[in-house]
Amino acid sequence: DAGVIQSPRHEVTEMGQEVTLRCKPISGHDYLFWYRQTMMRGLELLIYFNNNVPIDDSGMPEDRFSAKMPNASFSTLKIQPSEPRDSAVYFCASSPLLRGPYGYTFGSGTRLTVV
Amino acid sequence: SQQGEEDPQALSIQEGENATMNCSYKTSINNLQWYRQNSGRGLVHLILIRSNEREKHSGRLRVTLDTSKKSSSLLITASRAADTASYFCATDAINQGGKLIFGQGTELSVKP
Numbered sequence: 067d068a069g070v071i072q073s074p075r076h077e078v079t080e081m082g083q084e085v086t087l088r089c090k091p092i093s094g095h096d097y098l099f100w101y102r103q104t105m106m107r108g109l110e111l112l113i114y115f116n117n118n119v120p121i122d123d124s125g126m127p128e129d130r131f132s133a134k135m136p137n138a139s140f141s142t143l144k145i146q147p148s149e150p151r152d153s154a155v156y157f158c159a160s161s162p163l164l165r166g167p168y169g170y171t172f173g174s175g176t177r178l179t180v181v
Numbered sequence: 182s183q184q185g186e187e188d189p190q191a192l193s194i195q196e197g198e199n200a201t202m203n204c205s206y207k208t209s210i211n212n213l214q215w216y217r218q219n220s221g222r223g224l225v226h227l228i229l230i231r232s233n234e235r236e237k238h239s240g241r242l243r244v245t246l247d248t249s250k251k252s253s254s255l256l257i258t259a260s261r262a263a264d265t266a267s268y269f270c271a272t273d274a275i276n277q278g279g280k281l282i283f284g285q286g287t288e289l290s291v292k293p
Contacts, residue, residue, distance in 0.1 A: 070223070101283075109224075109269070109283035122278060157223055164279040169214050169226030169271075 070173035072158050078179045084146040087176045089158030090139055095171070097164055100133055100143050101157040103175070109157075115141065116164070148180045185213075185270040185284030193290040200257040202287040204270030205250075211273045213246060214281065215255050218267045227255075227268075262293045 071090040099114040113123040118135045135141040159170040188203045212231045216224040230237045230246045237244045243256040271281040
């Protein structure tokens with residue numbers, strides 16, 4: 067398996083533009099997580115899905131952020147409109163279990179810069 | 182808010198020395214996990230210790246958990262330059278519905 071695949075690796079966009087980040091989890095993993103990492107706030111859980119259904123989106127900062135998982139092999143995180151404070155590295159992770167012995171498998175992240 | 186807090190924030194040692202990182206947390210947990218992050222990469226799961234365990238080993242890694250003090254430590258023995266990375270503890274707190282909450286991390290530098 068190629069692991070968790072995120073695209074793009076880097077994204078530079080202007081303030082006000084729509085940004086879509088993509089994630090392909092590991093096949094057979096029923097849980098998918100979106101995290102955001104910044105120097106100031108560290109790693110924050112934004113939302114997670116179980117079997118394509120959003121379970122907890124309490125970490126989504128505001129209505130400008132939305133996430134979908136239309137099928138077991140694809141998820142998107144959308145920011146519309148984007149703002150400079152959204153600049154961060156966004157990670158997608160997947161896991162076969164919520165409390166499995168092997169934790170989460172993370173993708174390589176998308177570094178978002180909003181100018 | 183962060184559940185886990187790592188100490189120290191940064192650690193610099195020579196190759197061959199042992200590295201110890203500590204994690205303190207605030208609420209009762211189901212388990213605690215340690216992850217490594219190399220610069221510019223995603224996090225990699227290292228080890229999980231459950232609340233009813235006190236110590237766990239994996240290769241050169243040794244993790245301890247003291248639930249009475251709400252703290253954990255990660256020991257890397259005989260460190261190598263390749264161990265240079267940031268190390269994060271993550272807690273599965275009882276009141277968090279299974280979500281993993283990460284600390285701020287310890288940045289480890291191992292000099293050859």
